[in-house]
Amino acid sequence: MEFRLLGPVEARSDGRPVKLSGTKIHTVLGALLLARGRSVSYEQxxxxxxxxxxxxxxxxxxxxYIHKLRKHLGDDARLTRQHRGYRLDIDESRLDLVRFEELAQAGRLALDQGDHRTAATKLSSALALWHGTPLSNVSEHLAEIERPPLEEAFVSVTEQRVAAELALGEHDRLIPELTGLVGQHPLRERFRAQLVLALGRSNRQADALIAYHEGRKLLADQLGxxxxxxLAEAYHAVLDDRCAPPPGPATT
Structure with a gap:
């Protein structure tokens, strides 16, 4: 049995969703999965x-809700009662969040080592595990606590994947995606810096400078x-004509 948190909370058996009905039972399953084998109290x-x-x-x-989960999950998950709560034990390799973290860590290590091809592959595989908004079928109380760090992890890994692909010379292909990411995260400086660099490498210096100055104004107006x-380095690279594409794929 596999379990998903990176989208709707799901348990899947033989590739098919286990039928669980209602927000509340998905909230309980999500809370137990996020605890990573620790006991979750009644109060929590x-x-x-x-x-x-x-x-x-x-x-x-x-x-x-616990009784229904035991019935639907069967022997593939050990759901036991603790002193003041419940604990869910599963094979963590079957939880998409754990796999995402493992792939992201491998990708970051490859990026740090300059193995950009491996980094791009690992980070892309990590992001491919997402199936929409994380925890999309749980209560607002669980979502407001647990969703922000998951979304931040997704954005951070996206930044790293783009960095790897830029190092591989894929600036032209990345411009539409980066334009969208800057629109979604206008105060996220790394996406804007990557867009400025990609535009500069694509001989679109005027567009690169416009993207930079729009970001500078937003940062000043909204954050002071x-x-x-x-972002400053990307801007000066365009000004000084230092953003030529890399000579070839950067791998170790």
Whole structure:
């Protein structure tokens, strides 16, 4: 059985979703999976399910959700009761979040070592594990706690994948994607720096300078800061005609 958090919370058996009905049971499964084998207390489950307003029947309802999960997951997951909560033990290699983290770490290591081809492959494989908005079918109480760090991880790995592909000379292909990423994350300096560099390498210096100055104005107006070193360096590389494409794939 496989488990997913990087999209709707799911348990999958033989490639097919296990039928679990309703937001609440997906919230309980999501909270247990995110605990990575640690016990999740009644109080923690309650806060993820109902926030600050749990029903008087909190314990009975949680028990019902646990009972349903045991029934649907069967022997592929060990769902046991602890002193004041529950613990879910699974083979972590079957959790998409764990696989994402392993691939991302391997990709970052390859990037640090200058093996850009391997880095691009590993980081792309990590991102391919995502199936939409993470935790999209859980309660707002769980999502507001757990979704932001997951989304930040996705964006960070995307930045690293783009860095690897830029080092491989794929600037022309990356411009449309980077334009969209800058639109989605206008204050994210690394995406803008990568767009400036990609445009400069594609002999679109005027567009590169416009992208930089738009970012500089946004940073000043909304945050009251100047561009950081990476964005400033990309700008000066365009000005000084230092953003020629790399001579070839950079691998070790």
């Amino acid at each position: 489950l309650s806060s993820r399910l109902w926030g600050w307003s749990p029903p008087s029947s909190m314990h009975a309802q949680i028990y019902t 800061v100047d561009p950081g070193p990476e």
